[in-house]
Amino acid sequence: MRTCDDLRNHLRPVVESSLSLLAGFLAGGIIIWAAGFNPILFYEALIAGAFGDIYSTLNTLSYSTPLILTALSFAIAARASLFNIGAEGQMYFGVLAAVSIGAFIALPSVMHQLCIITLAILLGGLWGAVAGWLRVSRGVNEVVSTIMMNFLALYLVNYLATYVFYDPLQAYKTKSILPSAELPLMVPGTDLSLAFLLSIATAMALYILLWRTPLGYEIRAVGLNPSAARYGGIDVKRTMITSMFLSGATAALAGAFEVMGRFYYTDTGLSIVRNMGFDGIAVSLVGRNHPIGIILSSIFFAMLKTGIQAVQRSTSVGGRTGVPLELGLVVQGIIIIFISIPEMLDLIRRLRGRREV
Amino acid sequence: MASGKTVAVVLVVLAIVAVAALAITLKKPSKVQPQQPIQTPKKKVRVAVIFDIGGRGDLSFNDMAWLGAERAKKELNVEVTYVQSRTPADYRPNLESLSKSGKYDLIICVGFLMTNDLKKVAAEYPNQKYAIIDSVVDLPNVRSVVFKENEGSALVGALAGFVTKTNKVGVVLGMEIPVLYHFEAGFYWGVNYAHNITGKDVKITYKYTGSFTDAALGKQVAEGMLAQGADVLYNVAGLTGKGMLDAVYEYDKNKKLEMGPPFAIGVDSDQDWIHPGYIIASMMKRVDNGVFYSIRDVVYGNFTGGVMALGLKEGGVKMSDEKDLEQFIEIAKELGAKLPDTPENIVKKYKEMRASIPDWVWKDLKELEQKIKSGEIKVPTANTPEKIKKIREKYGATGA
Structure with a gap:
């Protein structure tokens, strides 16, 4: 009886997600059909564009890399029942760390990467911790503070990129980082760098942290019921700040890795990473705020991203022209809304039950 | 729990209504995509145009490139596929996939933002012809269109x-x-x-x-x-x-x-x-002409790599x-x-x-x-x- 219940508890999210996924694809298909395209050919081209050959598959995996990290960032905070909307801004600090140390300080390889990663963790972590501290000491809702801090981060990092770290010969971007700071490509000729493995490793590390260490236990306890956690002797305030630090640090890694493993610079305007932090929220919701789920849902989101680029190029769907990006984005949005519904409901339920600390 | 269910029902209903509404608005003008069979004369030149993240609707660079390609469609009877990049991460995969497909006689990059990615990809595919607008890529298979x-x-x-x-x-x-x-x-x-x-x-x-x-x-x-x-x-x-x-x-x-x-x-x-x-x-800056001339040269077999500098005389500015x-x-x-x-x-x-x-x-x-x-x-x-x-x-x- 118990094993049966356990199994049902584990299967429930899988079944829910699959059903909403199916509904999402169905709804997207209706849109495609209404716009005068063949939905089956559309999805065929989308999936072939994402996984059709080795290059596309590796490309999709490389697109999933930053999503894994920003989604983990959201998940760690969410596990402590904190709603961190600030991954976007925290991520920018990772970009800043990579560009500043990577391009302007000469260090031997490995050492160079480690320095960047350390600085990214510190900057992003502290930026997140500030929001955590405001919450526990001043009662400032972290949703509000992180949203506002996103703007601060954007303009601060953008200012530095534009006026301090810029490349005098190509002023639309910063100087490129030195080769010693780059993360090597796992497969030459693709964009899949070591960043992918590091992101998976980060997911594993956070899994262990959350479910196999006292700190992780405390974070989850605070998330489930702060009052009970306090009664149980857990320092709730410290735990919340810590989880915000971890959340910010993980987001910053996403920014740092995008620079170190893909672009080697940032444009002034940060469009290389824009919105990746917000995407992470949806990825995490779909992945049920669980590291393993997040890896899978990141790959799914990456598939949608590479797929809608591919349907533009596909001539089998739209006759001569392919499906315009805008329509692809509509379908992508619909699918994401549908697959987010189950977890969104859980989240609303939890936030409603959440007591102020 | 009951309220959770209510929310669920409301959300699902909302989603369905939204999708239906969108479907109806999209369906009305049925001219979105002409579905008549494609007539292919023996060898139709195929061109791919990659927009940068600015994209269509900038009332400037990208829209003018589009004008030039549309003109080529009409006057030179070529097929044009437009690819809109959503983030800078899309440049390279789009270039790579279009090149690898081998289906296109010319791939045009609109804007200097794609310079670095084109350098890498064009070197991998020496037999593929490329053009880049407003930037110089010094490779024999790349036409660099710049303006005086x-x-x-x-x-x-x-x-x-x-x-x-x-x-x-x-x-x-x-x-x-x-x-x-x-x-x-x-x-x-x-x-x-x-x-x-x-x-x-x-x-x-x-x-x-x-x-x-x-x-x-x-x-x-x-x-x-x-x-x-x-x-x-x-x-x-x-x-x-x-x-x-x-x-x-x-x-x-x-x-x-x-x-x-x-x-x-x-x-x-x-x-x-x-x-x-x-x-x-x-x-x-007549980006449209830059695009059109590049396509025309491919159609008439006059395509060469190198810099094409367009001034007043050439209709570039x-x-x-x-x-x-x-x-x-x-x-x-x-x-x-x-x-x-x-x-x-x-x-x-x-x-x-x-x-x-x-x-x-x-x-x-x-x-x-x-x-x-x-x-x-x-x-x-x-x-x-x-x-x-x-x-x-x-x-x-x-x-x-």
């Missing part, structure tokens, strides 16, 4: 020199990159050309704002120049310059002027429609005229941009503005254009800080 901005700037510079009443003109620039030196050099030369004819001593101030995207900054810089008495301002700053156009417009409006001077001069596309009566002309105005009003309408007035009124206002300038000015500019085209007059240009410094000194341009 100095020639077009010379014309609008001369215009500025002719129409200024305060004998002060200003240039609002973006980031200090070598391309902008072409604009500077040509413009200063043009102002001096007018001086040689009218004898007026015109003071030039220029200012690098350090940004192509900061409209507020452009406005602020322009307001400073206007306050110091400049009455013709040249926009060489992209979106930052949009702020400059607004500054001139508001300044004139506050002084209850029906039209300039003070005038603004637009750049890249035809910007004359944005504030009719206050923008006297635009220095257009030009000073805007009424036809351009009408075309861009059309594009703006089509893209749903907000027009400041009805198209008829914009054209009317524009004609009044142009008529307020003495005829000999336009006549002289025509002659100057002819002389530059025939090579009788050579407009100087600059590619390095040292060279532009000398030109600034020669024509008396000072930093603001």
